[in-house]
Amino acid sequence: MVKTILVIITVLTSFLMKAQEVSGQWNGLLKVPGMQLRVVFNITKTGNTYSAKMDSPDQKVTGIPIEKTSFENSILKLEVPSAQISYEGTLNKDNIIVGKFTQRGQSFELNLSKEAIQKQVYARPQEPQKPYPYYTEEVKFENKTDKVVLAGTLSMPKKEGNFPAVILITGSGPQNRDEEVPVLRHKSFLVLSDYLTKKGIAVLRFDDRGVGESTGDFAKASTIDFSRDVQAGVDYLKTRKEINKDKIGLIGHSEGGIIAPIVAGNSKGIDFIVLLAAPGLRGDKLILLQKEVLERQGGASEDEIQKGQDIFKGAYDIIIASSVNDENLKKSVGSYFNSKLDEASAKSITASITNNWFYTALKMDPAMALAKVKCPVLALNGSKDLQVPAEVNLEIIKNTLAKSGNKKVTAKILPNLNHLFQECKTGSTDEYGTIEQTFSPIALEEISNWVLLQTK
Numbered sequence: 372m373v374k375t376i377l378v379i380i381t382v383l384t385s386f387l388m389k390a391q392e393v394s395g396q397w398n399g400l401l402k403v404p405g406m407q408l409r410v411v412f413n414i415t416k417t418g419n420t421y422s423a424k425m426d427s428p429d430q431k432v433t434g435i436p437i438e439k440t441s442f443e444n445s446i447l448k449l450e451v452p453s454a455q456i457s458y459e460g461t462l463n464k465d466n467i468i469v470g471k472f473t474q475r476g477q478s479f480e481l482n483l484s485k486e487a488i489q490k491q492v493y494a495r496p497q498e499p500q501k502p503y504p505y506y507t508e509e510v511k512f513e514n515k516t517d518k519v520v521l522a523g524t525l526s527m528p529k530k531e532g533n534f535p536a537v538i539l540i541t542g543s544g545p546q547n548r549d550e551e552v553p554v555l556r557h558k559s560f561l562v563l564s565d566y567l568t569k570k571g572i573a574v575l576r577f578d579d580r581g582v583g584e585s586t587g588d589f590a591k592a593s594t595i596d597f598s599r600d601v602q603a604g605v606d607y608l609k610t611r612k613e614i615n616k617d618k619i620g621l622i623g624h625s626e627g628g629i630i631a632p633i634v635a636g637n638s639k640g641i642d643f644i645v646l647l648a649a650p651g652l653r654g655d656k657l658i659l660l661q662k663e664v665l666e667r668q669g670g671a672s673e674d675e676i677q678k679g680q681d682i683f684k685g686a687y688d689i690i691i692a693s694s695v696n697d698e699n700l701k702k703s704v705g706s707y708f709n710s711k712l713d714e715a716s717a718k719s720i721t722a723s724i725t726n727n728w729f730y731t732a733l734k735m736d737p738a739m740a741l742a743k744v745k746c747p748v749l750a751l752n753g754s755k756d757l758q759v760p761a762e763v764n765l766e767i768i769k770n771t772l773a774k775s776g777n778k779k780v781t782a783k784i785l786p787n788l789n790h791l792f793q794e795c796k797t798g799s800t801d802e803y804g805t806i807e808q809t810f811s812p813i814a815l816e817e818i819s820n821w822v823l824l825q826t827k
Contacts, residue, residue: 393421393442393462394511397483401472405547407804408554409488410472410481411447412458414440423449429554455719473715478772497556497809499565507535508528509577509753512607514600521600522584523548523577535618535826536573537645538604539564542625543732547583550624555822556806559624559791562810563818567811570819572826573614594626595732598633605640613629618642618826622818623649625759625790628750629737636743645717645818648759648790653689657759658694664757668799680709686724687733696730722819741771747779748772749821751814753788755798779823785814 401408411426413781423437439450449458449467460483462469506527515521527534539560541550549558564574580587580600593742601621607693608614620643623631628649630732634640650657659680665677686704693700704725708717723729750768752761761784772780793806 389728393447393468395485397468398486398488399480399481399483400488402477402801407491407750408481409490412437412483414447421698424448425451432694445803447615451578455722457715474719486488493556494807495556495558495809496807497562499561503565504567505568509641510607512577512589512603514580517580517587517597519580519587519600519603520585521577521580521603523575523604524564525573525575525611526564527573528568528571530613532613533615534571534573534613534616536575537567537621537622537822537824538601538608539576540601540621540623540627540630541579542627542648543728545579545582545589547578547654551578552803556805557791557809559810562816563622566810566815567819567822570823572819572822573608575608577604585711591727593727594629594735595633595731597626598630598637601634601656605634605638609640615826620644620822620825622822625649626732629735629740632737632740632744635746636740641746643747643749643822644744645822646748646768647769647818648752648756649750649764650737650759651741651756651764651771653738654731654733655684655691657764658733659684659687660760660763660799661758663762665800668757668797682708685711686720689734690724690730696725696727701725717826738767738771741768742775744772744775745777748777748781749818750780750782751792751817752784753790753792753798753814754784754786754794755788755789755795757798757800758790767799783817785811785817788814 375479394414396539397412397414399410401410408430409428411428412423413426414423416422421440421442422439423435425435426433435451437449437451438453439448445462447460447462447470456474458470458472462468466485468483471478472483502538506529508525510525511522533827541560548560549557551562553739560576564576567574578585579589581589582590605619606755609616619640621631621634621641622645624647628646631644631646635644661675662683663680666679678679686707689703689707690700700719708721712815724733750765752759752765754761764786765782769780769782787794788811789798789802791803792811793803793805793808794811795802
């Protein structure tokens with residue numbers, strides 16, 4: 372009998388040790404706004420020490436070293452402080468690690484298992500396929516002020532001619548010439564460029580600095596820097612004999628809708644601009660509004676929403692009142708967040724909102740640039756845009772242009788379109804990748820018809 376009990380105990384002990392073994396490959400699906408990302412952790416045990424690496428297959432990134440790895444009392448902890456990434460989860464009896472993934476102060480549920488996860492693939496019926504029925508050329512041009520070389524594609528109805536032209540300006544974040552977010556598999560600017568070129572308009576679209584084939588450091592750049600990149604594109608088009616130099620326009624999406632007025636207001640060489648989901652509110656106010664709308668749509672309580680508004684407004688007010696983005700400002704913002712949040716969150720969020728781009732974005736007032744725009748303007752927003760809510764932003768754009776004496780303004784809210792100008796149900800960022808449509812035909816027609824009127 373004793374021997375039988377010992378055998379049972381031995382078997383149970385072996386089973387429990389196996390169940391608590393965390394070495395190997397662990398797979399999870401990270402659901403973040405607008406997309407789902409597969410995450411893979413490869414964990415190795417050497418003696419009593421664990422090490423790990425992380426893969427993000429959908430972003431085509433592999434072998435990211437995990438700087439701190441521990442597994443004690445069924446709890447797995449992974450940290451990459453340099454990227455402000457951490458993960459903490461508990462291994463349960465079903466051999467599932469239930470936990471949360473945190474980056475830059477934002478946390479998302481992420482459960483891990485040994486089972487591989489296949490990425491769901493959606494059709495993209497609007498994406499044009501080669502060979503295109505028009506001429507395309509890979510081009511490069513230089514922003515000589517910043518010594519940045521931008522690489523892009525020039526599309527023209529034919530190889531020779533005298534065509535009106537537009538430059539497409541991407542939204543916030545590092546974007547390639549197609550304004551592509553790989554995990555969404557939507558190439559908005561490729562679809563827009565294809566449509567316009569077929570209508571007889573030449574199109575220049577290019578990789579943001581530091582992205583794709585363009586040189587430079589995106590992380591150190593601001594909206595003002597990007598405007599100089601666009602101006603370099605304008606200067607380049609003027610060197611092309613196939614381009615009508617009196618019919619050059621700009622089409623900017625989201626942050627690109629701030630850049631277009633900056634360039635147009637400082638240059639006499641811009642004949643017209645199109646603003647797609649362009650901000651009208653000053654940066655801090657827009658980001659707070661965006662936060663409120665997205666959180667409410669996501670089901671947050673009014674108390675939670677208001678608490679977040681109060682906390683972040685306090686930090687933004689410190690930045691708005693500052694005259695320079697230096698170490699003293701970072702210390703002030705850090706101290707403020709330390710009084711409101713836990714230490715890790717305070718450190719992460721402080722780093723995020725005091726980087727060069729965010730600092731500039733918070734203080735950026737689109738009205739300042741819009742007031743200088745004298746050329747014709749088309750401003751479009753989707754009625755279900757939760758990132759740049761249509762009514763308040765379009766109203767500011769219209770009023771600012773009117774006060775400055777610009778009467779050549781057309782502003783429209785297009786029904787049932789989201790921030791990416793897709794036909795949608797809710798406008799939630801979670802829908803972006805699941806919608807097959809890349810760019811609403813109604814929006815494409817609005818843009819092309821208006822541009823063609825300006826180029827007659």
